[in-house]
Amino acid sequence: MAxxxxxxxxxxxxxxxxxVENRPGxxxxxxxxxxxxxxxxxxxxxxPTERPDISRVxxxxxxxxxxxxxxxxQLNKLLHVLKIVDLDKATTVERELVLIKVSxxxxxxxxxxxxxxxxxxxxxxxHPQSLTIEATGAEGKIDALxxxxxxxxxxxxxxxxxxxxxxxxxxxxxxGVGSEIRGx
Amino acid sequence: MVSPTPLQAFSxxxxxSKATNKQHLVDGEKMTGAQALIRTLEDLGVQDVFGIPxxxxxxxxxxxxxxxxxxxxxxxxxQGAGHxxxxxxxxxxxxxxxxxxxxxxxxxxxxxIADANMDSVPLVVISGQVGVDSIGTDAFQEADTVGxxxxxxxxxxxxxxxxxxxxxxAEAHYIARSGRPGPVVVDVSKTAQVGEMYYSWPQRMILPxxxxxxxxxxxxxxxxxxxxxxxxxxxxxxxxGAMRSNAGAQVKELADLTDTPIVTTLxxxxxxxxxxxxxxxxPGMHGTFPATAAAxxxxxxxxxxxxxxxxxxxxxxxxxxxxxxxxxxxxxxEIGKRRHTxxxxxxxxxxVLDALNDEIKHDPxxxxxxxxxxxxxxxxxxxxxxxxxxxxxxxxxxxxPQWVVGELSRQAAPSTIWVSGVGQHQMWxxxxxxxxxxxxxxxxxxxxxxxxxxxxxxxxxxxSTRDFGGKKPVWLIDGDGSFQMTSEELAAAFIDNAPVKxxxxxxxxxxxxxxxxxxxxxxxxxxxxxxxxxxTPDIMDVPDFVKLAEAYGCxxxxxxxxxxxxxxxxxxxxxxxxxxxxxxxxYKDAMVxxxxxxxxxxxxxxxxxxxxxxxxxxTDEGQEDDASRQPQPQTASEE
Numbered sequence: 001m002a003x004x005x006x007x008x009x010x011x012x013x014x015x016x017x018x019x020v021e022n023r024p025g026x027x028x029x030x031x032x033x034x035x036x037x038x039x040x041x042x043x044x045x046x047x048p049t050e051r052p053d054i055s056r057v058x059x060x061x062x063x064x065x066x067x068x069x070x071x072x073x074q075l076n077k078l079l080h081v082l083k084i085v086d087l088d089k090a091t092t093v094e095r096e097l098v099l100i101k102v103s104x105x106x107x108x109x110x111x112x113x114x115x116x117x118x119x120x121x122x123x124x125x126x127h128p129q130s131l132t133i134e135a136t137g138a139e140g141k142i143d144a145l146x147x148x149x150x151x152x153x154x155x156x157x158x159x160x161x162x163x164x165x166x167x168x169x170x171x172x173x174x175x176g177v178g179s180e181i182r183g184x
Numbered sequence: 185m186v187s188p189t190p191l192q193a194f195s196x197x198x199x200x201s202k203a204t205n206k207q208h209l210v211d212g213e214k215m216t217g218a219q220a221l222i223r224t225l226e227d228l229g230v231q232d233v234f235g236i237p238x239x240x241x242x243x244x245x246x247x248x249x250x251x252x253x254x255x256x257x258x259x260x261x262x263q264g265a266g267h268x269x270x271x272x273x274x275x276x277x278x279x280x281x282x283x284x285x286x287x288x289x290x291x292x293x294x295x296x297i298a299d300a301n302m303d304s305v306p307l308v309v310i311s312g313q314v315g316v317d318s319i320g321t322d323a324f325q326e327a328d329t330v331g332x333x334x335x336x337x338x339x340x341x342x343x344x345x346x347x348x349x350x351x352x353x354a355e356a357h358y359i360a361r362s363g364r365p366g367p368v369v370v371d372v373s374k375t376a377q378v379g380e381m382y383y384s385w386p387q388r389m390i391l392p393x394x395x396x397x398x399x400x401x402x403x404x405x406x407x408x409x410x411x412x413x414x415x416x417x418x419x420x421x422x423x424x425g426a427m428r429s430n431a432g433a434q435v436k437e438l439a440d441l442t443d444t445p446i447v448t449t450l451x452x453x454x455x456x457x458x459x460x461x462x463x464x465x466x467p468g469m470h471g472t473f474p475a476t477a478a479a480x481x482x483x484x485x486x487x488x489x490x491x492x493x494x495x496x497x498x499x500x501x502x503x504x505x506x507x508x509x510x511x512x513x514x515x516x517x518e519i520g521k522r523r524h525t526x527x528x529x530x531x532x533x534x535x536v537l538d539a540l541n542d543e544i545k546h547d548p549x550x551x552x553x554x555x556x557x558x559x560x561x562x563x564x565x566x567x568x569x570x571x572x573x574x575x576x577x578x579x580x581x582x583x584x585p586q587w588v589v590g591e592l593s594r595q596a597a598p599s600t601i602w603v604s605g606v607g608q609h610q611m612w613x614x615x616x617x618x619x620x621x622x623x624x625x626x627x628x629x630x631x632x633x634x635x636x637x638x639x640x641x642x643x644x645x646x647x648s649t650r651d652f653g654g655k656k657p658v659w660l661i662d663g664d665g666s667f668q669m670t671s672e673e674l675a676a677a678f679i680d681n682a683p684v685k686x687x688x689x690x691x692x693x694x695x696x697x698x699x700x701x702x703x704x705x706x707x708x709x710x711x712x713x714x715x716x717x718x719x720t721p722d723i724m725d726v727p728d729f730v731k732l733a734e735a736y737g738c739x740x741x742x743x744x745x746x747x748x749x750x751x752x753x754x755x756x757x758x759x760x761x762x763x764x765x766x767x768x769x770x771y772k773d774a775m776v777x778x779x780x781x782x783x784x785x786x787x788x789x790x791x792x793x794x795x796x797x798x799x800x801x802x803t804d805e806g807q808e809d810d811a812s813r814q815p816q817p818q819t820a821s822e823e
C-alpha cells in the first residue's frame with residue numbers, strides 16, 4: 001500500500017533527470033504536478049541542453065520506492081515530458097554549485113581559508129568582515145563544508161540545486177528522443 | 185562556449201520565432217485561423233458542438249454558417265455546455281466538443297473540465313483568448329485559461345499562430361480520445377483566429393511524449409491466469425475504464441470462463457446487464473450488500489479499468505485484506521497508486537481481456553482450478569438475506585423516492601439512457617434502475633458535480649438524435665437541489681429540441697447532506713432545507729417546478745401519490761416533442777442504505793440502521809467455505 005505524503009523516514013535520495021520539450025509552460029506543469037500530488041522534492045533545476053528543442057530538469061527527492069514510482073509515472077503522463085531516468089549514483093557525476101558568505105575577520109580568516117584549501121573550493125570575494133566562497137561538488141561534500149563553516153557564522157547561502165550526468169559516452173537524449181520536435 | 189538557446193519552459197507564451205516559422209509551405213488553401221478552426225472540426229468528423237459565443241471567440245463564431253457540417257447547440261451557461269458535451273461523449277463514445285469565450289467563459293468551463301478529468305471523458309474545449317499583444321496585461325475578459333486548468337486537464341494548448349490551428353486541434357482530438365480519455369483545452373488567441381494561414385488536411389501530429397500502451401504484456405497475462413487457477417473467491421471489480429474501452433462483452437466472457445462474480449463501480453453500471461446472475465451491483469459506500477461484501481471477502485480482486493476510489497474501498501488499509509490483486513488499466517499511474525498490485529497489466533481493457541480470455545481458454549490447468557460453489561453459495565445467501573433495503577411506503581404518506589425510481593425503471597423503454605445529478609437520487613438510481621445496456625448510464629462520479637444532470641441529459645439527447653434517430657429516450661433522475669444548480673438549461677432543452685424526461689425527486693432538502701447531518705452531525709440541519717416543496721402560508725413553492733417547466737415551454741407535472749406518479753410517468757413516456765418535468769414529492773427523511781461511513785472500513789458496512797452483517801458474524805457461512813479449502817492458497821499472510 002502506498003503511503004503518503006511522499007517523504008517517509010525510510011526514504012532514500014534519488015536524482016531524476018527529466019528530458020522535456022523546451023516549450024512554454026513546461027516548468028509550470030511539472031511544478032504544479034509536484035504540488036498537487038503532494039510530492040516533496042529537495043531541489044529542482046532546469047536548463048537548456050545540447051539540443052535547443054529539449055530542456056533538462058534535474059529533480060532530487062528524498063522518497064521511498066512506491067511514491068517514487070508514482071512521481072515517475074505521473075511525470076510521464078505530461079505530454080511534454082520525453083524521458084525520465086532515475087540516475088544510478090554509481091554511474092553518475094552529480095554536482096551542485098553553492099555560494100556561501102561566511103563571517104570572517106582578522107582572527108578567523110586564516111581558519112576559514114584553511115577549510116577552503118582542504119575542500120579545494122574557491123574564494124570569490126573578500127571583505128574585512130566576510131569571505132564569499134564558491135563550492136561545487138556532490139551533496140555530501142557540500143554538507144560537510146557547510147557543517148564546518150557554520151561555526152564561523154554563515155551570513156548568506158545560495159545553492160543551485162543538483163545537476164547530474166551519466167558517465168561514459170552516451171547521452172540521455174540519444175535514440176531519437178523527441179526527434180520529431182524540430183518540425184514544429 | 186555554449187550557444188545561447190531559448191528556455192521557454194518558464195514562459196507562458198511561445199517566443200515569436202523569426203524566419204523559420206514564417207516560411208510555411210505555401211501549400212493549401214488560404215484562409216483565416218477562425219475558418220481553419222471550423223474546417224478542422226468538420227474534417228475531424230465532429231458532428232455536434234456545444235457552447236456560447238463571446239467577444240474573444242467571435243471570429244470563430246462568425247464562421248459558423250447554415251452549411252457548416254456540425255450541429256451547434258446553444259446552451260445557456262458555459263458549465264452547461266461542458267456537461268452537455270460530457271453527456272454526449274459518454275452516450276455516443278465520441279469526443280465532446282465545446283466552444284466558449286475567454287475569461288469568464290473559460291472559467292465557467294473549469295468544473296466540467298475537472299469532472300471530465302476525474303471520469304476520463306473525452307472532451308475538447310476550445311476557448312477564446314485575447315490577442316497576443318494583450319496577454320499578460322489584465323485585458324478585458326482575460327484569464328490565464330491554460331494556467332487555471334493545468335491541474336485538471338489531460339493536456340492543454342495556447343495557440344498564438346493561425347498556422348498551428350489544424351495541427352493542434354487534430355492533436356487535441358486524438359489526445360482526448362486515445363489512451364486514458366480526458367479533457368484537452370485549446371486556448372486560441374484572437375491573433376490566431378484572425379491571422380491568415382494555409383489550410384491542408386490531414387495534418388501530421390507531433391507528439392513525441394505521448395505513446396499510450398494498449399497491448400498487454402504476455403508474461404503478465406500468464407501470471408494473471410496463474411492467480412485465477414488458485415483463486416477460491418475471485419471477484420471482477422469493473423470500473424469506468426472498461427466502459428470507455430467498450431469492453432462489456434469481454435468482461436462477460438471472462439466472468440463466464442472463470443465463473444467469477446462481477447461488481448461494477450458507478451460509471452460502469454450496465455456494462456454487463458443487471459439481469460446476468462453474475463452481476464452483484466455496485467460495491468462501496470452505498471453499494472449493494474453482496475457487492476461490498478464480496479469485494480471485501482475475496483481472495484482475488486481483478487480490478488478492470490477501476491482506480492480504487494475511496495468511495496469504493498472505504499478505509500484503504502482494511503479493504504479486501506486477503507485479496508491478491510490483478511490490476512488492468514491503460515494508465516500506468518493508476519497501478520499501485522492506492523493498492524499494492526500483484527499482477528499489473530497495462531493496456532486497453534478490451535484488448536487485455538481479449539488476450540487474457542484467450543490465454544485462459546488455452547490453459548490446461550484452469551480446468552483443475554478450485555470449484556467456486558462455496559463462494560457462490562455464500563454470495564447467494566447474502567443476496568437472499570440482504571436485498572436492497574427500502575420501504576415502498578413512507579411515514580408521512582409522501583412518495584417513497586426509491587419506489588419512484590423503481591417505477592421509472594419499470595415503465596421505461598429498455599433502450600432508455602439514464603442520467604442523474606449528484607446526491608441521494610443518484611445512489612438510488614444506481615441501485616434500483618435496471619441497467620441492461622452499456623453506455624446507458626451517465627452520472628458524475630469522481631468529482632460528484634451537482635448540476636451535472638440536466639445539461640448532460642441534453643447532451644445525451646443530442647447524441648441519441650445523432651446516432652439512434654432519437655430512438656433512445658433520455659430520462660434524467662435529479663434532486664431538487666442538484667437540478668436547481670443548472671436549471672437554466674431547460675431553455676436549451678426546449679429551443680434546441682432535446683426532449684429529455686426529467687424526474688425530480690423533490691424532498692425539499694439537500695438530501696444526502698441531510699442524511700449525513702442525521703447520522704453524524706447530531707441532526708443539526710444546518711442550511712440544508714430548500715423549502716421548495718413546503719406549502720406553508722408564508723412560503724409557497726419556491727420554485728414551483730411545474731410552473732418553471734412551463735415557463736421554459738416544457739410540460740410540467742406534479743405527483744404526490746403513487747397513482748399520480750404512475751400516470752405522470754406514463755404521460756411523460758408518451759411525450760417526445762418537448763421536455764417533460766415531473767415534480768415527485770418524496771419523503772424528506774428517506775435514507776440511502778446500505779452505507780459505509782466515510783473513512784470507515786468496508787467491514788463496518790451497515791445494511792440498514794443497526795445491522796452490520798460483516799461485523800455481527802451473521803455471515804458465518806464464510807467459515808464453511810474456509811474449512812473446505814484444499815492446500816492453503818497464498819493469500820492473507822503476505823498482505
